[in-house]
Amino acid sequence: MNLFLQVIFWLSLGSILSSYLLYPLLVRFFAFFKKEKEAIPIQDWPSIEVVFAAYNEESVIDTKIRSILACDYPSEKISISIGSDNSSDATNEILQAWQAKESRLKVKFFKERHGKSAIINQLTAKTQSEFLLLTDANIIFDKDLLKTLVSRLNSDEQAAACGAVIHYGALPQNGISKQENFYLSWENKLKAAESKLWSIVLGLEGGAYLIRAHKFPEIPPLFFMEDFYVSLRLMEQDHNVLWEPKAKVYEDVSVSPQEEYKRKVRIGIGNYQNLKYFKGLILKKFWPIGLAFFAHKILRWLTPFFLILLLFSSTQLTMYHWFYAIFSGLYMVFIGLGLFGILFAQNKGGGFLKYPGHFIYMNLALLEGFMTYIKGIKSNAWEPTARNQH
Numbered sequence: 001m002n003l004f005l006q007v008i009f010w011l012s013l014g015s016i017l018s019s020y021l022l023y024p025l026l027v028r029f030f031a032f033f034k035k036e037k038e039a040i041p042i043q044d045w046p047s048i049e050v051v052f053a054a055y056n057e058e059s060v061i062d063t064k065i066r067s068i069l070a071c072d073y074p075s076e077k078i079s080i081s082i083g084s085d086n087s088s089d090a091t092n093e094i095l096q097a098w099q100a101k102e103s104r105l106k107v108k109f110f111k112e113r114h115g116k117s118a119i120i121n122q123l124t125a126k127t128q129s130e131f132l133l134l135t136d137a138n139i140i141f142d143k144d145l146l147k148t149l150v151s152r153l154n155s156d157e158q159a160a161a162c163g164a165v166i167h168y169g170a171l172p173q174n175g176i177s178k179q180e181n182f183y184l185s186w187e188n189k190l191k192a193a194e195s196k197l198w199s200i201v202l203g204l205e206g207g208a209y210l211i212r213a214h215k216f217p218e219i220p221p222l223f224f225m226e227d228f229y230v231s232l233r234l235m236e237q238d239h240n241v242l243w244e245p246k247a248k249v250y251e252d253v254s255v256s257p258q259e260e261y262k263r264k265v266r267i268g269i270g271n272y273q274n275l276k277y278f279k280g281l282i283l284k285k286f287w288p289i290g291l292a293f294f295a296h297k298i299l300r301w302l303t304p305f306f307l308i309l310l311l312f313s314s315t316q317l318t319m320y321h322w323f324y325a326i327f328s329g330l331y332m333v334f335i336g337l338g339l340f341g342i343l344f345a346q347n348k349g350g351g352f353l354k355y356p357g358h359f360i361y362m363n364l365a366l367l368e369g370f371m372t373y374i375k376g377i378k379s380n381a382w383e384p385t386a387r388n389q390h
Contacts, residue, residue, distance in 0.1 A: 008312075012310040015299045015306050018299060019295060024186070024296075027193045030193075031194075039151035042151055046131055048130070048146055048210070050068050053083045056088060056384060057087070057137040060138045065080065065098055069104075072147060080104055082105070084107060086111060115379060116380065117222070124213070130213060131212060134211065135208045136207050140168070141208070142163075145163060145208065145247050148163070148244060148246050149161050149208075149247045150210065152244045153212070159212050160209055160211040160230070162201060164244075167184070167252070188245070195243035196243075198289075200235050200240070202228075203297075204227045205227070206225075223270065224269045225271060228274050229270075232293070235289050236285070262365075264362050265369045268373070271366070272374075275301060281293055307363060310331065311335075338356035339357065339360070341357020342357040342360065
């Protein structure tokens, strides 16, 4: 029993540290010594169709469309395709007004909720453009986004490239903005390193990614993380998926812990859906895709379970060795501080406690996502995260 508990303890602790610390540091270290390939100048810019689904986005939809049309790109090469998922606010009225004055914009108004993946499948099925730019309604484009992403894809083997999401405006002192920004920055650096080393991204940033239209896969029904599905499907077919840090888009920072929790639950559901589809990649294409998938993503998706096992095993092992007694005590302190950090997340207090709190909170969301997933998914219709959370 003692040996079994020790195996559980070290396996759980090692898995958490490997995914969040060891793997990112090693990948970034080796990527530092590899030179990035230069983008090839383009004379004849290809056609791009910007595609996204919207549900009750009246607060951002007008700004979104303006940012697309303001891009430094040949106007005759841009088209926009939007699916309104039975919006009940003023989204449809705003889209109808745009449709009346902008010939490059097409809108499909759905009379009942379909969910994002079903809408994206319909909008992309009949595209005549060479490239598709998948995005979200609240993501605001930098004027150089399209040219920067197109320039990154130098050959047909390079199937897709994504940009970096940047939080605009000053980070509020309250809420979870600083914690989210810290995690996003850490994750972006890891994705950039994976792209530089192996020409893969785990996974494409759903806020803005460019893909060759003929390589865009049909997304399975009731899917939540369609951007990650697209990433792994392309890599499964030996296509390059790239990260382009110079391609920038902007997003309002997330402040509300409750809103971010709901978003992380949806992400969790999509994570386990993708694990079901692509678990075979771990052995089938172990180097480098399978290794990166396992170390970067799967271990993180299993972290809620490792945290539970770590708590159980460390407390049971306290009677066998002083190390486990100390660890168990520190772990209890970490959990306690994290719980206080969750309580402090709504105000300007808490300081560093917000970070362990955020870690625990997001793993609870991931655990709820797993419980929802195993019960069976009946719909992937979504409620957008509250905009302008200040």
